[in-house]
Amino acid sequence: MTEFIGTFETPDDVGSEGQGPFREGLELAFSPSSVPLKQRWRNNGLSADFLADYVTTFLPRDQNDPTSLDRHSEIRGAVNYIANELLENAMKYSEEDLAHPTTIRLALRADSILFTAANSTGTERGQAFHDFVRELTDGDPAEIYVRQLERAAETGGSGLGLVTMINDYGATLAWRFENLAEGGMRVTTQVRLEI
Amino acid sequence: METVITGESYSLDWNPETRTAALKGILRLNGLEEYAPIARFLLDAVPHGSMTLDLRGLEFLNSSGIATLSKFVIEIRNRKTVDLTVLGSKAVAWQGKSLVNLGKLMPALRMEFV
Numbered sequence: 001m002t003e004f005i006g007t008f009e010t011p012d013d014v015g016s017e018g019q020g021p022f023r024e025g026l027e028l029a030f031s032p033s034s035v036p037l038k039q040r041w042r043n044n045g046l047s048a049d050f051l052a053d054y055v056t057t058f059l060p061r062d063q064n065d066p067t068s069l070d071r072h073s074e075i076r077g078a079v080n081y082i083a084n085e086l087l088e089n090a091m092k093y094s095e096e097d098l099a100h101p102t103t104i105r106l107a108l109r110a111d112s113i114l115f116t117a118a119n120s121t122g123t124e125r126g127q128a129f130h131d132f133v134r135e136l137t138d139g140d141p142a143e144i145y146v147r148q149l150e151r152a153a154e155t156g157g158s159g160l161g162l163v164t165m166i167n168d169y170g171a172t173l174a175w176r177f178e179n180l181a182e183g184g185m186r187v188t189t190q191v192r193l194e195i
Numbered sequence: 196m197e198t199v200i201t202g203e204s205y206s207l208d209w210n211p212e213t214r215t216a217a218l219k220g221i222l223r224l225n226g227l228e229e230y231a232p233i234a235r236f237l238l239d240a241v242p243h244g245s246m247t248l249d250l251r252g253l254e255f256l257n258s259s260g261i262a263t264l265s266k267f268v269i270e271i272r273n274r275k276t277v278d279l280t281v282l283g284s285k286a287v288a289w290q291g292k293s294l295v296n297l298g299k300l301m302p303a304l305r306m307e308f309v
Contacts, residue, residue: 077289
């Protein structure tokens with residue numbers, strides 16, 4: 001069974017506002033069982049830095065225009081933060097016994113960037129995340145944000161990354177939950193950032 | 196000024212004269228557990244009076260780091276004995292987006308952006 005929450009797009013879609021197809025993109029894939037989590041953790045930051053640099057290559061930049069430089073640095077920071085959070089979540093919650101790679105795909109459109117991160121996880125963990133996502137999409141993001149911050153001590157800040165994307169970066173999120181034939185779930189989180 | 200904690204890409208400096216803790220660099224630690232030494236130092240640094248947390252040199256902070264700072268601010272708010280100032284930088288992307296939210300947790304917090 002496959003369930004979608006929010007407006008989930010495929011790279012070939014022209015976009016919900018009809019902005020045209022994706023122009024550029026790339027995908028990174030990691031095997032959850034190749035090296036211990038501690039070693040892989042460093043890779044999240046390296047990959048996020050790389051994706052942020054990659055995106056800014058395609059953005060117009062005028063050295064004489066401070067607004068364009070500010071925008072450049074703002075988008076670079078947003079891509080870095082979002083990619084890092086998606087990778088951290090995917091690494092933390094990947095089930096090593098399930099032989100599926102953890103992936104992050106980035107697609108550029110004229111006025112938006114689409115991040116799609118996927119990992120496989122155990123059914124119980126996948127279901128708990130599904131319930132959190134439901135709570136997140138049904139409630140008021142600002143209210144949920146303060147609540148998550150207040151609850152950070154008990155929850156370890158879990159879920160805060162997704163809430164900050166919505167609340168602080170104005171991103172739109174969507175999910176795909178798929179039950180796997182061999183047990184467990186494939187969880188895909190999609191983040192659309194307007195630029 | 197003395198450096199009290201250092202990692203691969205970050206440091207925490209403490210100036211006892213100005214009671215200022217300065218976090219610098221890039222912080223992407225895994226979960227609250229890995230942030231525990233930083234959290235412990237900040238909480239023990241000043242039992243009473245004024246304290247400044249200088250984040251201007253902190254270029255990147257992940258959500259576990261934001262959770263750590265939130266937890267710290269809530270503890271300071273509940274303790275009611277510390278007068279806290281947070282220094283931020285407009286030039287650092289995440290600070291303009293997320294740092295302002297700390298003020299929502301503690302109305303008495305003084306936030307200065309330079």
